[in-house]
Amino acid sequence: MKRRLAWAFIALACILLVACAKAAYTNRNQFMLVSEGQEVALGLQSAQEVLKKEKESTDQLQVARVQRIGNRIAAAANKPDYKWEFHVIEKDTVNAFCLPGGKVFVYTGIMELTTSNDELAAVMxxxxxxxxxxxxxxxxxxxxxxxxxxxxxxxxxGASAGSGASQVFGQLYGIGAQVGVLLPHSRAQESEADEVGMILAAKAGYEPSGALSLWRKMDAYSKSKGQNVPGFMSTHPTTTDRIAAIKAKMGGIRTKYYQQAELR
Ligand SMILES: [Zn+2]
Structure with missing residues (x-):
């Protein structure tokens, strides 16, 4: 009996250890039952599936543009254990996503909308x-x-994480019939990604106002489409609140990160 109790304590300690994480930059507490290694392994598997199903662009200028911006942002992210890759998918959908582990997919449909590098840097x-x-x-x-x-x-x-984790992962990342159709993030995650995304782009040398013009464009685009909301927008609810939050953070990020990047 005593032994079982001891094991229960060890199990509880392990759960608490795994379940506690902090988000980079914002230090928000995160509830985490999967290790980063598990998440990255699933991301790599899914990236291979995406590449099997989707057609990569052969437009060398577009590919070079995405890789140049991506590499600069990845350098700013300072995450050397991720194996960064930047792929352009030839498809007229307004979509982009990054799988855990650093595999980034940008669709030609969103590249047509993001006319400036600052806007594309905001997406990425x-x-x-x-x-x-x-x-x-x-x-x-x-x-x-x-x-x-x-x-x-x-x-x-970690005893039975394998199949359960990959099933949940597949559901969240829309791996299967329709790749790249992700389940929506929570509102807290969205505003956190807006803020940290602007910081990363600014550190990489891109004007933070790119985020503002991007989301204004997205807003106008989705309104023009009515119910037929494209992939990127369906996972990213655009509201006036969001644009206001970006506006409020832009000045501080420009001073702290963009101007520092300019000075280097
Ligand atoms: Zn998002």
Whole structure:
């Protein structure tokens, strides 16, 4: 009996250890039942599936543009354990996403809308921020906690994380019939990705006002489309609140990060 109690304490300690994480830059407490390694492994698997199903652009100028901006933002993110890759997908949908581990996909449909490099940097900064802040792992944890109930202990201990985790991951990242159709992030994650995305883009040398013109454009574009909201927008609810929050943070980020980048 005593031995069982001891094991229960060890299990609880492990759960608490795994479940506590802090978001980069904002220091927000995160509930995390998956390790970063698990999340990254699933991201790599999914990236291969996306590349199997989607057609990569052969437009060398477009590819070079995305890779140049992406590499600069990745350098600013300072996450050398991620194996960054930047892919342009030939598809007329307004979409972009970054899988855990640093595989970034930008669709030609969103590139046509983002006429300036500052705007494209805002798109990529935002998506890279979601990965860097481990928003995928956080969403997986919430879904696993809701689904698994009593099995949480064994998942946290890594005993049976394999299939359960990859199933939840597939649901969240829309891997399967329709790749790139992600489940929406929470409002808190969205505003956090806006803020950290602007910081990363500014550190990489892109004007933070790119985020403002991007979301104004997205807002106008989605209104013109009515119910037929494109992928990027369906996972990113645009509201006047969001644009106001970007405006409020822009000046501080410009002074602290963009002007510093300019001085280097
Ligand atoms: Zn987002």
């Amino acid at each position: 900064g935002h998506e890279i921020a979601h990965a860097l802040l481990r928003h995928g792992g956080e969403r997986m944890s919430a879904a696993m906690a809701a689904q698994a109930g009593g099995q949480i202990g064994s998942i946290a201990l």
